[in-house]
Amino acid sequence: MIKPLGDRVVIEQVEQEEKTASGIVLPDSAKEKPQEGSVVAVGTGRLTDNGERVALEVSEGDKVVYSKFAGTEIEYDGKQYLIxxxxxxxxxxx
Amino acid sequence: MIKPLGDRVVIEQVEQEEKTASGIVLPDSAKEKPQEGSVVAVGTGRLTDNGERVALEVSEGDKVVYSKFAGTEIEYDGKQYLIxxxxxxxxxxx
Amino acid sequence: MIKPLGDRVVIEQVEQEEKTASGIVLPDSAKEKPQEGSVVAVGTGRLTDNGERVALEVSEGDKVVYSKFAGTEIEYDGKQYLIxxxxxxxxxxx
Amino acid sequence: MIKPLGDRVVIEQVEQEEKTASGIVLPDSAKEKPQEGSVVAVGTGRLTDNGERVALEVSEGDKVVYSKFAGTEIEYDGKQYLIxxxxxxxxxxx
Amino acid sequence: MIKPLGDRVVIEQVEQEEKTASGIVLPDSAKEKPQEGSVVAVGTGRLTDNGERVALEVSEGDKVVYSKFAGTEIEYDGKQYLIxxxxxxxxxxx
Amino acid sequence: MIKPLGDRVVIEQVEQEEKTASGIVLPDSAKEKPQEGSVVAVGTGRLTDNGERVALEVSEGDKVVYSKFAGTEIEYDGKQYLIxxxxxxxxxxx
Amino acid sequence: MIKPLGDRVVIEQVEQEEKTASGIVLPDSAKEKPQEGSVVAVGTGRLTDNGERVALEVSEGDKVVYSKFAGTEIEYDGKQYLIxxxxxxxxxxx
Structure with a gap:
C-alpha cells in the first residue's frame, strides 16, 4: 500500500513506446516533454489557507499527462512509481 | 478526449502564416511574440485560497492570443496541442 | 475586437514625438522611461483571493502613463497595440 | 491633471540644496539616501486581498521622505514629478 | 523525549540495506532518492493563515517515504533521528 | 516632527561606546551585529490582508535592539535618525 | 530585561561539550548542525494575516533544539543570548 499525502498522487508511468496506442505522442521539440501514466492512488486533498481539505480532481484509474521533470521516483514491491x-x-x- | 485540469486550457495553435487572415500579425520586435490559437477544452476553474472554484473567462471555440513561451506541447490523435x-x-x- | 482577460488592458501607444502636445515629456534619465497611450479595451477585472472580481480603475478612452518595459506588443487589423x-x-x- | 492609480502617489521632488531649510539633511553615508518632496496627488488607495480599498495615510500637501531608488520619473507640463x-x-x- | 514543534515530525531512519524487506527500493536514477523511516513523534499541527491548528495526516508508528535532502539530523540518547x-x-x- | 508611516518606527541610535552602561555589548562575532537605540516615534500600525490596522508592540521611549543592516538613515534638525x-x-x- | 518581539524567543545557548549530559549529540555530518539551548523569554506571539496573535508553543525554561545558522547573537549584562x-x-x- 502506498498512500500519498495531501495533494499528491501516485502514478504508474507508461513507457514511451506504448504511447502511440493510447494516442499521446511526445514531440521531440526543445520544450518539456510531458509524460503519460495512470493514477494508482490519490491523497486526501489540498489544504486551503483556512485549513479545509479540497478533494483532488483526479481519481484512481485516470490516465493523465504530466510535466516531465516533476515528482519523485520510487520502486515498491518490484514496480516503479512516481509521486x-x-x-x-x-x-x-x- | 483531453480534459485539462484546474485553471488550464487546451489550445489548437494557428500556424504563423495564417495570421494575416484573422488579423493578428506578430511583429518581429525583440519583445515576446504572442501566439494565436483556438480553445478546444477548458478546465474546471481556478481554486481560490478558501477552496472555491472560479470558472474560466474563456470557453471552447474562443480565439485567443497568449504568450509565446508559455505552456506544454503535446500531440494527441495525430494533432498538436498546447496546454x-x-x-x-x-x-x-x- | 480584442477583449483583454482579467486585470489586463489594451493600449494604443502614443508615438514619442507627439508627447509634447499632451504634456508628457519622458526625460532621458537613466531610470525607466514611462510610456503614454490611450486605453482601447479593459478586462473584466482583477480576481481577489476569495474569487470576487474587482473592476479596473481605468476605462476606455483614458490617457495613461505606464512603465516602459511592461506588456506584450501585438498588431491587429494593421494597428499596433500593447496588452x-x-x-x-x-x-x-x- | 495626473491622477495616480491604486496605492500610488505623485511627488514634486525638493532639490537637494533646499534641504537644510526644511530640516532634512541627507548624510552621504554609503546607505540609501532618502529623498524629500511634497505630495501633489494620491491614488484611490490600496486594494486588500478581499477586494476592499484602504485609503492612503498621506494627503496632498504633505511633506514626505522616501527611498532614493523608488518610483518612476515623468515630466508633465514642463515640471518634473516622481510616481x-x-x-x-x-x-x-x- | 523529543517533541517536534508545529508541522514537524521526528523520524527514525531505516538503513538503505533493510529496504528490500519492507518493499521500498530506491532506484539509482539521477533523480532525488526518497528515504524511508518510521514516525516516532508528531507536532501539534500546521498553523493556518487565520491562526487555527490543522492536525498532521501522519501518526506515531507510520512508515513513510520522504525526500532525501529534507530535514535536520540529530542524535538523542545515542540514537539518530531526522526532524x-x-x-x-x-x-x-x- | 517626523511621523513614520504604517509599520515603521523612528529610532535615535545609541553610539557603540555607550553600550556597556545600558548592558548591551555587541560581540564582534562574524554574525550580524544588532544595534541599540530608543524609539522616538511609531507609525499607525501594520495593515493586515483584510485592511485592518494592528498597533505596533513598541512605543515612544522604549529601548530596542534591532538588526544592523536594517532601515534608512536621515538627519533632521541636526540629529541623526534611523527609520x-x-x-x-x-x-x-x- | 530582554523582551523579544512578536514571534521571537530569547535563548541561552548550551555549550557544545555539555551536550552529552542532556542527551543531544550533534553529529559532524555535512548537514546543518542543530544547536541546543534553553528559552529565557518568549514574544507575545505570531500575528496572523487577519491581525490576531497566536501564542508561541514554547515557554520559559523549555530546552529546545534549533537550526545552527538562525538568529542574532547579543550580549546583555555580561551573558550571551541568541534571539x-x-x-x-x-x-x-x-
Whole structure:
C-alpha cells in the first residue's frame, strides 16, 4: 500500500513506446516533454489557507499527462512509481 | 478526449502564416511574440485560497492570443496541442 | 475586437514625438522611461483571493502613463497595440 | 491633471540644496539616501486581498521622505514629478 | 523525549540495506532518492493563515517515504533521528 | 516632527561606546551585529490582508535592539535618525 | 530585561561539550548542525494575516533544539543570548 499525502498522487508511468496506442505522442521539440501514466492512488486533498481539505480532481484509474521533470521516483514491491503533486498534472486523457 | 485540469486550457495553435487572415500579425520586435490559437477544452476553474472554484473567462471555440513561451506541447490523435494556464492568455480576439 | 482577460488592458501607444502636445515629456534619465497611450479595451477585472472580481480603475478612452518595459506588443487589423496588466499603469493624465 | 492609480502617489521632488531649510539633511553615508518632496496627488488607495480599498495615510500637501531608488520619473507640463507606491514612503515631516 | 514543534515530525531512519524487506527500493536514477523511516513523534499541527491548528495526516508508528535532502539530523540518547516538516513527507507505506 | 508611516518606527541610535552602561555589548562575532537605540516615534500600525490596522508592540521611549543592516538613515534638525520597520526590531530591553 | 518581539524567543545557548549530559549529540555530518539551548523569554506571539496573535508553543525554561545558522547573537549584562524566530525552533527536548 502506498498512500500519498495531501495533494499528491501516485502514478504508474507508461513507457514511451506504448504511447502511440493510447494516442499521446511526445514531440521531440526543445520544450518539456510531458509524460503519460495512470493514477494508482490519490491523497486526501489540498489544504486551503483556512485549513479545509479540497478533494483532488483526479481519481484512481485516470490516465493523465504530466510535466516531465516533476515528482519523485520510487520502486515498491518490484514496480516503479512516481509521486507527484496534483499541480504537476496537466490533463486527463481518454 | 483531453480534459485539462484546474485553471488550464487546451489550445489548437494557428500556424504563423495564417495570421494575416484573422488579423493578428506578430511583429518581429525583440519583445515576446504572442501566439494565436483556438480553445478546444477548458478546465474546471481556478481554486481560490478558501477552496472555491472560479470558472474560466474563456470557453471552447474562443480565439485567443497568449504568450509565446508559455505552456506544454503535446500531440494527441495525430494533432498538436498546447496546454496553458488561463493566466498565460492575454486576450480573446474575433 | 480584442477583449483583454482579467486585470489586463489594451493600449494604443502614443508615438514619442507627439508627447509634447499632451504634456508628457519622458526625460532621458537613466531610470525607466514611462510610456503614454490611450486605453482601447479593459478586462473584466482583477480576481481577489476569495474569487470576487474587482473592476479596473481605468476605462476606455483614458490617457495613461505606464512603465516602459511592461506588456506584450501585438498588431491587429494593421494597428499596433500593447496588452498590459493594470498594475503596470502608473497614472491617468488629462 | 495626473491622477495616480491604486496605492500610488505623485511627488514634486525638493532639490537637494533646499534641504537644510526644511530640516532634512541627507548624510552621504554609503546607505540609501532618502529623498524629500511634497505630495501633489494620491491614488484611490490600496486594494486588500478581499477586494476592499484602504485609503492612503498621506494627503496632498504633505511633506514626505522616501527611498532614493523608488518610483518612476515623468515630466508633465514642463515640471518634473516622481510616481511612487505608498510603501516607498518612509515618513511625513513638518 | 523529543517533541517536534508545529508541522514537524521526528523520524527514525531505516538503513538503505533493510529496504528490500519492507518493499521500498530506491532506484539509482539521477533523480532525488526518497528515504524511508518510521514516525516516532508528531507536532501539534500546521498553523493556518487565520491562526487555527490543522492536525498532521501522519501518526506515531507510520512508515513513510520522504525526500532525501529534507530535514535536520540529530542524535538523542545515542540514537539518530531526522526532524522534517510534514510537507517533506511523500507517502505512508505499509 | 517626523511621523513614520504604517509599520515603521523612528529610532535615535545609541553610539557603540555607550553600550556597556545600558548592558548591551555587541560581540564582534562574524554574525550580524544588532544595534541599540530608543524609539522616538511609531507609525499607525501594520495593515493586515483584510485592511485592518494592528498597533505596533513598541512605543515612544522604549529601548530596542534591532538588526544592523536594517532601515534608512536621515538627519533632521541636526540629529541623526534611523527609520525601520517593526519587523526589524528584535527585542525591547530595560 | 530582554523582551523579544512578536514571534521571537530569547535563548541561552548550551555549550557544545555539555551536550552529552542532556542527551543531544550533534553529529559532524555535512548537514546543518542543530544547536541546543534553553528559552529565557518568549514574544507575545505570531500575528496572523487577519491581525490576531497566536501564542508561541514554547515557554520559559523549555530546552529546545534549533537550526545552527538562525538568529542574532547579543550580549546583555555580561551573558550571551541568541534571539530567534519560533519557526527556527525544531523541537522541545527533555
Amino acid at each position: 507527484l503533486r496534483e499541480s504537476d498534472l496537466l490533463a486527463v486523457i481518454g | 496553458l494556464r488561463e493566466s498565460d492568455l492575454l486576450a480573446v480576439i474575433g | 498590459l496588466r493594470e498594475s503596470d499603469l502608473l497614472a491617468v493624465i488629462g | 511612487l507606491r505608498e510603501s516607498d514612503l518612509l515618513a511625513v515631516i513638518g | 522534517l516538516r510534514e510537507s517533506d513527507l511523500l507517502a505512508v507505506i505499509g | 525601520l520597520r517593526e519587523s526589524d526590531l528584535l527585542a525591547v530591553i530595560g | 530567534l524566530r519560533e519557526s527556527d525552533l525544531l523541537a522541545v527536548i527533555g
